[in-house]
Amino acid sequence: MQLLRALPLLDVATYSDWVHRPVPGHPVFFASPWLEGITKVRWWVVPLIWVPASLAWFFAHRSLPLALAALCALAGALSWQASEYALHRWVFHARPRGRWTVQAHFLLHGCHHKFPQDVERLVFPPLPAAVIAFGVYSALTVILPKWASDPFFTGFLLGYVRYDVMHYLMHAGRLGGRLKRAHMRHHYADANALFGISGGCMDWLMGSDAATAARADGTAAISIAPAGVAARREKSGARKVA
Numbered sequence: 001m002q003l004l005r006a007l008p009l010l011d012v013a014t015y016s017d018w019v020h021r022p023v024p025g026h027p028v029f030f031a032s033p034w035l036e037g038i039t040k041v042r043w044w045v046v047p048l049i050w051v052p053a054s055l056a057w058f059f060a061h062r063s064l065p066l067a068l069a070a071l072c073a074l075a076g077a078l079s080w081q082a083s084e085y086a087l088h089r090w091v092f093h094a095r096p097r098g099r100w101t102v103q104a105h106f107l108l109h110g111c112h113h114k115f116p117q118d119v120e121r122l123v124f125p126p127l128p129a130a131v132i133a134f135g136v137y138s139a140l141t142v143i144l145p146k147w148a149s150d151p152f153f154t155g156f157l158l159g160y161v162r163y164d165v166m167h168y169l170m171h172a173g174r175l176g177g178r179l180k181r182a183h184m185r186h187h188y189a190d191a192n193a194l195f196g197i198s199g200g201c202m203d204w205l206m207g208s209d210a211a212t213a214a215r216a217d218g219t220a221a222i223s224i225a226p227a228g229v230a231a232r233r234e235k236s237g238a239r240k241v242a
Contacts, residue, residue: 003027007106008099015102016095019110020191026118027111038127039107040120043168047161049126054157061150069151076155083156084163085202089195116187119172123164133157163198170197182210 010018030036062069092109096102102110111121136156140149169175170183179200186194194210196203203209 004029004103004106007102010102011099012096012102015105015110019106019114022114022116022187024117025115026120027115029107029111038125041123041125042120043123043165043172045126046123046164050129050157050161054154054161057157058151058154061146063147064151072148072151073155073158076152076157077159077162078155079152080156080159080163081196081199081202084159084198085196085206088197089206089208093191093195113187113191117171119168122168122171129160159198166198185210 007015028036029039058069058073064072088109094105096105106114111118115121137149137153140153140156143149144152166175166179167183170180179197182194182200182203183197193208193212194200194203195206195208200209
């Protein structure tokens, strides 16, 4: 039985526990090769599409002096941090409300928590990203005047590209440091904290940083183990599932 078809057999509590026990692997979601193919994206596709598109949009629609337009773009890039946090915490980690909604949750984000090293599903597919980008721009044109919304949108898109590439490199590349340690803790120790990926400021502001989470659950604020230890945990989880 394919994974997506089997998920409604789990009740919400069982699914929520299962999906946050990461294992290695590359699951098959769909019988259709075409549907399966659109769930997989090479990481370089994201900057290849969105960086030229963002810059072309910026220069084609710029009506402000370059310095002011760049400031609007910077504001857009910074606003991505808040959007990234809000989406991750309150949309991607929303609890499913019924057996059938677990499929939507799994496709949206649960699959990444269950199989965090599935490298072909670490970045967002361009087609749904384009639909979301259109919605974001439409909202910006209502909120902001056009002279501000166009450069702001450019910065927002570039903030997204930075996030998606960083996220890929945290899992499959050599990007290390504090942000990677925080993100690995989110996956392997505490899925209810550390929702920021490309930056930790929002976690600090919202009280979901590592230190606050550690005080809440009575544990020490830890640095997550290096990749080798994480891999051993994955193998241990896989043996339990098997």
